[in-house]
Amino acid sequence: MTKPIEKWPDTYVPEVFAKKYGLTLKQAKTIISSNGPSKHGCDVGAAAFIRALVMRGTRSPARRRPTPGAAP
Template sequence: MSNADYARQPKKHFTGASAPYAAAEFAEKYGLTLRSAQILLFVNGPSRVACDAAARAFNEAVAMRNRQRQTANPATPVEKEDALQGRVVHQGLIASDC
């Protein structure tokens, strides 16, 4: 098939469930950042099936990484709260108490 023949073929129009995802729609559906959604859509092309599988795998990988970090560095709720407030806790004393 020559380039001229290819150009004369009707364009495929996607409708409904076969239409490629919009990045914002995909990000919202899977709880992704917009940038993560854009990357997954670019890498997996217009296939919704491939993109859905990639998003599930990505979310599982992120959850696994978070579980590993949690078990490698467990923190008590007080330590977490103090860390969020920017205070340093050392052997039960808060730096501002010294």
């Protein structure tokens, strides 16, 4: 669940934040909501999010285990 970021004063405008970090609008809103109205907190959160995306892109995906009782 995301917090209502539209009512926070002195926070990033999601469109500006998304453009600054090359994020989608949904990703930008999630980062702003998760890190509160602090621009510094959002900047740090964006850097961590981008590093996580890079790390995820360099690893092979985990093997999914079949769900018990599910058809193959």
